[in-house]
Amino acid sequence: MYAYIIRRLLLIIPTLFGIMVINFAVVQVLPGGPVDQAIAKLTGDDVDVTARVGGDAGSEVTAGKRTESVGKQAGAPSRYRGAQGLPPDLIKSIERQYGLDKPPLERFVLMMNSYIRFDFGDSYFQDRSVAQLVTDKLPVSISLGLWTTILVYLISIPLGIKKAVRDGSRFDVWTSGVVIFGNAVPSFLFAILLIVLFAGPSYFDWFPLRGLTSPNFDNLSTWGKIVDYFWHMVLPLASMIIGGFAGLTMLTKNSFLEEINKQYVITARSKGLKESRVLYGHIFRNAMLIIIAGFPAAFIGILFTGVMLTEIIFSLDGLGLLGFEAALKRDYPVMFGTLYFFTLLGLVMGIIGDLMYHVVDPRIDFEARDH
Secondary structure, rough: HHHHHHHHHHHHHHHHHHHHHHHHHHHHHOOOHHHHHHHHHHHOOOOOEEEEOOOOOOHHHHHHHHHHHHHHOOOOOOOOOOOOOOHHHHHHHHHHHHHOOOOOHHHHHHHHHHHHOOOOOOOOOOOEEHHHHHHHHHHHHHHHHHHHHHHHHHHHHHHHHHHHHOOHHHHHHHHHHHHHHHHEEEEEHHHHHHHHHOOOOOEEOOOOOOOOOOOHHHHOOOOOOOOOOHHHHHHHHHHHHHHHHHHHHHHHHHHHHHOOOOHHHHHHHOOOHHHHHHHHHHHHHHHHHHHHOHHHHEEEEEEEEHEEEEEEEEOOOOOOHHHHHHHOOOOHHHHHHHHHHHHHHHHHHHHHHHHHHHHHOOOOHHHHHHO
């Protein structure tokens, strides 16, 4: 087992490196980087309205025309959109400000050298370090991911067990319809539906539309803070649970169905043991191995896939919203820093998930599987 762990740890290095290389290469060809945005602000191209010059209505010109006019005066070619006419020294100064004055290969090597030491640099636009931003936003995302994972397990396991015990019954049929619906409807669409129904003036204004706490949160009592927190969590959690419980429910049902028909269950029943004792004393332990061991992977999956859209829709100040805004603004330190950190976290949690299988059932030997 130790050799397997060492191999998996060593495999993290090329996997992480490959992911960073691909994303870094893609970003190099995407338009609208920080230099382009800085140039747009200088030339006025970021404002899509006419600008009045000198207070005379007849002297209105668009930002694009101003840029074109300046470009004709200087005529300096540039690889940046809208930079024609700006002094080359100014362009180089902007590149130097964002650390983009070096060749891509050199920038990538310097970036990875810093990331190995977990030095992710500073955000371009928020005047804070990436580590500080992640630390501030992480509790919101962890809170959403953890509560969602716990609730999904609390719903899916009892439901899956009951579906297995009553396989083929009317209960199994109509709950399968609910499971199929939950699996088919994207969580973000369900989130929008919840907002329309329960957080707006159209139908029921029962829950807050955004944030995890109320403006007067600090003035509330301890019990009031707890109630306020969960009041804000109802809609985000509901939108994430609807898409997460379906797969785990069917996995639980299939695991129990597979164990119910095995010989040791027939033997236990023939000895006159009660059905509850057979179900929870024998079947449960074996059927739940894969489900319990998969908890770390399930948590990471929910944290990476479901949280981002939920945070954007409900305006929750977590890592998902941070990454979304960083991508829009081309805030490269935040983009690559969070990508590196969470890719590394995901790979490590994958190893922990494999170890959980061995801890729950020592008969599972990854060394034997590799040979």
